[in-house]
Amino acid sequence: MDDEPTPVVLTATCHSQGCPSAEVPIQAAFYPNANDPIFRAECAGCEQAVTDLVPFTSLPNPAA
Numbered sequence: 001m002d003d004e005p006t007p008v009v010l011t012a013t014c015h016s017q018g019c020p021s022a023e024v025p026i027q028a029a030f031y032p033n034a035n036d037p038i039f040r041a042e043c044a045g046c047e048q049a050v051t052d053l054v055p056f057t058s059l060p061n062p063a064a
């Protein structure tokens, strides 16, 4: 099988009240789903669905 979807690195941020991981952006690789929601994430801290998913773009690294 060579038609596997390409994983996309997204930054997920949980905004749940009282969540230990709230407001902590986490980068992870996601595989797009065939149906909506295309990307699904579940917070490891509160187990709620994380809807704040944005594409991760590499930070500029002037030292490189």
Ligand SMILES: [Zn+2]
Binding pocket: 014, 015, 016, 019, 020, 021, 022, 043, 044, 045, 046, 047, 048
């Ligand atoms: Zn959370």
